[in-house]
Amino acid sequence: MPRLQGEARGRWAARLDSGLFVAGGVLSVWLAYLTLQEGIQPGWPLLLVVVFWGLVAYLVLPRIHRILTQIYLPDYFIGRTRTADGLLGDPVNLALLGEAEQLHPAMRAAGWTLADELTLVTGWRIVVSSLRRRTYRAAPVSPLFLFQRRQDFAYQQEVAGSPNQRHHVRFWRCPDDWLLPGGARVDWLAAGTYDRSVGLSLFTLQVTHKIAQDVDAERDHIVEGLQRADPAVRVRVIEGFGAGYHSRNGGGDLIHTDGHLPIVDLTGLGEAQAAPPPAPPATRRTPPAQTLFAAVVTAIRGLGNLGIAGFAFAGDAAGLELDGVDGAQAVLPAIGVALICVALFDLALTVLMLTRRNWARLMLCCLSLAGAAAVFLSRTLNNDHGRLGGDLVSLGLSVLVLLALSSQAARHWSRSAGTGPGGG
Known part of the structure; x- marks a missing residue:
């Protein structure tokens, strides 16, 4: 009772x-x-x-x-992230196999920096850095949602020391026993895009980063960097995983992709490189x-x-x-x-x-x-x-x-x- x-x-x-x-x-x-x-x-x-x-x-x-x-968008995996406002966000354009102890060292070896958690302090710091055009290598990224939760962590690469332009990629741990449509098993899904400038969102008028239209170029940049850093990284591609389309992300930026989904296999990385990952953020x-x-x-x-x-x-x-x-x-x-x-x-x-x-x-x-x-x-x-x-x-x-x-x-x-x- x-x-x-x-x-x-x-x-x-x-x-x-x-x-x-x-x-x-x-x-x-x-x-x-x-x-x-x-x-x-x-x-x-x-x-x-x-x-x-x-x-x-x-x-x-x-x-x-x-x-x-909440009325018109489906509440199941469709290959797109969501913004905090519920809008469709960046496309999921990368999948990975491996543990966090392998993923973090691989990203660091490829020249990526773990992004700070978005807080009032780090949010203010990125605003000041953008206005003063000062470097902030670990600048936070805005939250996007997949599996009804925000990203577990994100990595970024600044371009020319400017926080206004950067490569960045968000990672989500897949639920246990979850399979991609079609039956493939992966451990992580990721969404990588390139910030080209700062501007106003088309849908909300908020100040935000504007991304480059060709999200496939950023996807390939991430994969090629991981392969250059360690030859043990293997890649296979699910072609036509998502239909190629022209659309917009949550900020109203045009995006274009061929729909291919690379699966990056990190399970072959040696023990010597598998250093302990950064501690995950504690429960809020x-x-x-x-x-x-x-x-x-x-x-x-x-x-x-x-x-x-x-x-x-x-x-x-x-x-x-x-x-x-x-x-x-x-x-x-x-x-x-x-x-x-x-x-x-x-x-x-x-x-x-x-x-x-x-x-x-x-x-x-x-x-x-x-x-x-x-x-x-x-x-x-x-x-x-x-x-x-x-x-x-x-x-x-x-x-x-x-x-x-x-x-x-x-x-x-x-x-x-x-x-x-x-x-x-």
């Missing part, structure tokens, strides 16, 4: 998460529209047009793509950026309410009169107590969310949705179709928290806490 109850709670939480995910997408469109409306006026509000671009590029379009691709224990952002915003909101409560009590102590309000001396303390309760509730939920209580994350999502809905209802009931004014900040923060906590990264982090007390 407890197991059945747990499964029922899990299904309920999943349905609630789906609803919150869609609600976040709808509210993000509304927020972007109101931001543009506020920005189309002379003076400093024009800066809000830049905010509008940021909302559309990094919140609205990615959320819309994620919702739509720190919250993702989305969860941290929501926690900071909610904590600031809670502390702000505590500050306002302090002013309310101070006004009561000073005998502050509220025009037109009967019993003002009773109103101020009541407001202060209510604000303290709200603030403590916010702070408690923030702490519980950071300890990976999934129900606390869902509760904060619902509170943020309620805050945004209150603004919408107020404008609707008052027939207010003008500019939003001062409520834009509170509405924006509510929508941003909802988007952050309903994101795939935040959901996965909260749900993967296990069955211990930190779980949902």
Whole structure:
């Protein structure tokens, strides 16, 4: 019985998460529209047009793509990776046989550098390196997904010391007993492409690397480098594995391939070269950026309410009169107590969310949705179709928290806490 109850709670939480995910997408469109409306006026509000671009590029379009691709894209292997937004990403153009203890030394011997994990620090470093045109040999790559998980690791080669141009390849360990369509067994799948410049994504308008159209050239570059580094590397090719096609990747860049899939056999590498690989990244224990952002915003909101409560009590102590309000001396303390309760509730939920209580994350999502809905209802009931004014900040923060906590990264982090007390 407890197991059945747990499964029922899990299904309920999943349905609630789906609803919150869609609600976040709808509210993000509304927020972007109101931001543009506020920005189309002379003076400093024009800066809000830049905010509008940021909302559309990094919140609205990615959320819309994620919702739509869950409907029309198949959830099985089709030889293409996916972006974090659910769009089709780079093609899978390489397969390998061998263990990690053979793959890592082979890549290093071929002149490749293991890419750093993408974090706030390394992400900022690659931005600075790109702007200053400084070398960053281990620059991180954006996450792509295969087998419903991001790459296990990636390797790259800078070109002329510039992080804007580089060879790079992502690797995914295949699931146990998984076979390629057609029945071939491989241990790793990889997607190699060449970054030719930095530009805007065609589909999301985000700043991203633009890849060269001929992905076969990058595939051949990887294979030939491995063979030059060690003659024990063997290669066989599955011709016509995927039909040759012209298409676009997740950034909107044109890609062209003949559809051939080389299988690189590393099992013949000698023991002398099979040095221990770099330690794999540990299971994520720190919250993702989305969860941290929501926690900071909610904590600031809670502390702000505590500050306002302090002013309310101070006004009561000073005998502050509220025009037109009967019993003002009773109103101020009541407001202060209510604000303290709200603030403590916010702070408690923030702490519980950071300890990976999934129900606390869902509760904060619902509170943020309620805050945004209150603004919408107020404008609707008052027939207010003008500019939003001062409520834009509170509405924006509510929508941003909802988007952050309903994101795939935040959901996965909260749900993967296990069955211990930190779980949902």
